[in-house]
Amino acid sequence: xxxxxxxxxxxxxxxxxxxxxxxxxxxxxxxVKGGPPIVKYPDQCAFDGVCWERCPNRDExxxxxxxxxxxRVAILRGLP
Amino acid sequence: MKTNIDVVSIEADVLIIGGGLAGCMAxxxxxxxxxxxxxxxxxxxxxxxxxxxGVDHMWAYIPEVHQAMGYTPEDMIDNNTKVVAGxxxxxxxxxxxxxxxxxxxxxxEKFGLKFRFEDSKAPGKFRVVNQFHSVPDTFNxxxxxxxxxxxxxxxxxxxxxxxxxxxxxxxxxxxxxxTGALGIGTRDGxxxxxxxxxxxxxTGRVNRLTRNLTGVWGNYRLPAxxxxxxxxxAFRAGVPIINMEFLSPSRFSIGNYELNLGSPRNTxxxxxxxxxGENNIIVPRxxxxxxxxxxxxxxxxxxxxxxxxxxxxxxxxNYSQLLKEGRxxxxxxxxxxxxxxxxxxxxxxxxxxxxxxxxxxxxxxMHFDFRKDKLEWLPNTREMxxxxxxxxxxxxxxxxSLKGLFAxxxxxxxxxxxxxxxxxxxxxxxxxxxxxEARRQKQFFDVSPTHTDALGRLMQRMTGNGHGHTWHExxxxxQNIVDYYADHFRSEKMLQxxxxxxxxxxxxxxxxADSPHETxxxxxxxxxxxxxxxxxxxxxxxxxxxxxPFGFTRADYPDTNDxxxxxxxxxxREGSAVRFAKINLAH
Numbered sequence: 001x002x003x004x005x006x007x008x009x010x011x012x013x014x015x016x017x018x019x020x021x022x023x024x025x026x027x028x029x030x031x032v033k034g035g036p037p038i039v040k041y042p043d044q045c046a047f048d049g050v051c052w053e054r055c056p057n058r059d060e061x062x063x064x065x066x067x068x069x070x071x072r073v074a075i076l077r078g079l080p
Numbered sequence: 081m082k083t084n085i086d087v088v089s090i091e092a093d094v095l096i097i098g099g100g101l102a103g104c105m106a107x108x109x110x111x112x113x114x115x116x117x118x119x120x121x122x123x124x125x126x127x128x129x130x131x132x133x134g135v136d137h138m139w140a141y142i143p144e145v146h147q148a149m150g151y152t153p154e155d156m157i158d159n160n161t162k163v164v165a166g167x168x169x170x171x172x173x174x175x176x177x178x179x180x181x182x183x184x185x186x187x188x189e190k191f192g193l194k195f196r197f198e199d200s201k202a203p204g205k206f207r208v209v210n211q212f213h214s215v216p217d218t219f220n221x222x223x224x225x226x227x228x229x230x231x232x233x234x235x236x237x238x239x240x241x242x243x244x245x246x247x248x249x250x251x252x253x254x255x256x257x258x259t260g261a262l263g264i265g266t267r268d269g270x271x272x273x274x275x276x277x278x279x280x281x282x283t284g285r286v287n288r289l290t291r292n293l294t295g296v297w298g299n300y301r302l303p304a305x306x307x308x309x310x311x312x313x314a315f316r317a318g319v320p321i322i323n324m325e326f327l328s329p330s331r332f333s334i335g336n337y338e339l340n341l342g343s344p345r346n347t348x349x350x351x352x353x354x355x356x357g358e359n360n361i362i363v364p365r366x367x368x369x370x371x372x373x374x375x376x377x378x379x380x381x382x383x384x385x386x387x388x389x390x391x392x393x394x395x396x397x398n399y400s401q402l403l404k405e406g407r408x409x410x411x412x413x414x415x416x417x418x419x420x421x422x423x424x425x426x427x428x429x430x431x432x433x434x435x436x437x438x439x440x441x442x443x444x445x446m447h448f449d450f451r452k453d454k455l456e457w458l459p460n461t462r463e464m465x466x467x468x469x470x471x472x473x474x475x476x477x478x479x480x481s482l483k484g485l486f487a488x489x490x491x492x493x494x495x496x497x498x499x500x501x502x503x504x505x506x507x508x509x510x511x512x513x514x515x516x517e518a519r520r521q522k523q524f525f526d527v528s529p530t531h532t533d534a535l536g537r538l539m540q541r542m543t544g545n546g547h548g549h550t551w552h553e554x555x556x557x558x559q560n561i562v563d564y565y566a567d568h569f570r571s572e573k574m575l576q577x578x579x580x581x582x583x584x585x586x587x588x589x590x591x592x593a594d595s596p597h598e599t600x601x602x603x604x605x606x607x608x609x610x611x612x613x614x615x616x617x618x619x620x621x622x623x624x625x626x627x628x629p630f631g632f633t634r635a636d637y638p639d640t641n642d643x644x645x646x647x648x649x650x651x652x653r654e655g656s657a658v659r660f661a662k663i664n665l666a667h
Contacts, residue, residue, distance in 0.1 A: 002296065020124055020126065021124050021126045021127040022123070022124075022127075023123040023124075023127055023128055023132050023303060023305045024123070024298065024304065024305060025123065025244065025266060025267070025597055025600070040597075041597065043297060044297065044298060044601075045298055046298035046299075046300070046303065046304035046305065047296075047298060047299060047434070047437075048127075048132055048133050048303070048433070048434050048437070049133055049434050049436060049437025049438075049440075050127040050132055050133050052437055052440070053133055053224075053436055053437065054126075054127070065437060065441070067296075067441070068294075068296050070294045070295055070296055071294045071296045071299055073334060073438075073441070073442065073446065073448075073455055073456075074335075074455070074456035074458065075446060075448055075453055075454070075455060075456065076411050076453065076454040076455075076456060077452070077453050078415060078449075078451075078452030078453050078454070079452070
């Protein structure tokens with residue numbers, strides 16, 4: 001139902017850190033060496049952010065975590 | 081009937097099941113004896129357990145700080161006993177944690193973690209804050225990558241780590257000694273058979289027994305990977321388990337984007353307050369301790385505890401009541417914070433479980449600023465099965481009734497919110513004592529192939545089972561039963577009916593796994609079933625209601641009965657029966 005983990009294939013360098021560390025074991029390494037990992041079980045994400053935290057290219061958004069709509073933080077904006 | 085599943089046979093003098101904070105500390109300590117130490121971890125120790133993405137705080141008696149304050153270790157024990165646990169705590173465990181967490185902090189510092197900061201005015205340069213106790217004794221540190229650090233340290237000391245191995249069964253000798261354990265490779269689909277002279281069980285808590293509030297699977301405050309595997313394995317092996325009946329009712333917090341964060345008076349202090357829609361303060365903010373006035377005068381611990389209790393009572397907000405009065409919505413408000421306070425809070429959040437991701441989301445995707453904006457305060461999912469206060473019964477050496485089986489951390493029953501200091505101290509002690517036990521054993525015990533064959537057959541059945549139930553379907557069925565029969569108000573007939581429903585479910589569930597990964601999820605379901613039964617059985621046995629430290633309400637026994645029930649109630653399997661025993665607590 002959800003697609004919380006999005007890998008930018010252009011930026012991902014295929015280091016597979018995310019595959020190694022994911023506490024819920026969502027990922028599978030790409031059969032092509034150096035290719036971006038496959039998110040095999042997106043519905044089992046626990047939103048811990050480990051994959052993102054350990055991604056060496058996370059500042060370039062190699063991997064993005066998108067919380068599902070029902071899980072987003074609810075904000076009350078202050079005055080600008 | 082033999083199966084064609086590969087069996088990986090491993091020998092380790094000391095086997096640690098569960099490579100979280102406690103498990104890693106146990107493994108590191110056990111290597112000091114020169115023994116062969118192995119960790120079996122169902123995820124990867126680099127990021128597993130409650131501290132997978134970081135832990136930002138621990139508490140300890142820090143001599144250079146607390147002697148100056150006029151606070152003694154006995155004061156701290158008293159403080160924890162009265163204010164945190166309401167007396168409902170194992171004094172031996174508490175004493176261990178209070179007397180040794182400072183030493184463990186020094187060890188962690190040796191392993192490369194940063195606890196001291198130039199801008200700190202506290203002696204020792206620790207970032208000491210108020211949190212659990214009435215006198216400031218919690219300190220924040222840079223623990224975002226503590227699991228990486230502990231993994232590297234363990235490996236450097238020769239620990240062999242088996243990641244992606246989900247352990248499911250303890251093996252014992254006829255005369256009641258641990259002999260090893262069995263597990264399944266959740267990537268390679270192999271059967272792992274460990275022979276060990278001593279075992280430390282440290283698999284954490286049990287989560288996923290109750291439906292969460294957002295409807296997004298996995299969205300809990302605590303790790304979805306923690307499914308009470310240790311409690312299930314130990315119970316099946318005849319080890320007593322306590323406190324499964326307790327329930328932490330739904331609180332308010334950031335709610336939806338649930339991340340280990342404790343608030344408002346924890347991670348988001350001092351500036352975090354809770355307000356309503358009209359900006360009326362519901363929970364006030366706190367202040368940093370004034371280090372310029374350290375020891376002037378020495379702290380009056382009794383007065384501090386009384387003030388803390390008073391504050392707890394005042395701030396113990398009944399949000400349901402406020403909603404009934406039309407006072408909602410509610411917000412976490414840090415707008416009164418100074419620049420320094422907000423930077424401090426964001427630093428501390430970034431080191432606590434999931435906090436870094438949360439901040440990234442807030443800043444980069446939501447353009448949120450704590451200085452101007454507020455986060456809505458929403459109901460979060462309640463927590464079943466006694467949280468970290470439930471678990472295995474252990475003695476002073478962290479040993480269970482099963483000779484050679486030790487336990488540590490959240491796996492251990494009897495200390496509410498033992499948290500990271502509990503993990504570090506209990507882990508270390510369990511590792512030390514397990515090593516001692518292993519040295520006493522001249523050789524490994526024989527392990528008969530019966531259990532290995534049985535597990536192999538189970539794996540085969542699940543894998544070939546096209547018509548079976550998925551783990552997810554089974555999980556929802558278990559949660560439905562626990563949520564209804566072990567809801568907030570429990571009673572004799574409801575609990576008995578619930579146990580009957582669980583027994584029926586057990587008979588009917590026929591799990592299917594289309595991959596080794598799914599086999600791992602199926603093993604979690606087996607653990608959840610075992611734990612669900614423990615919750616209902618424990619609830620039947622406790623014929624009273626009790627508010628501290630967690631909730632337990634019997635509609636048919638609405639009063640607290642200290643005369644009979646100021647005790648842990650342990651449940652232990654004996655053949656096909658379950659025996660209960662009382663472990664009385666000191667008044």
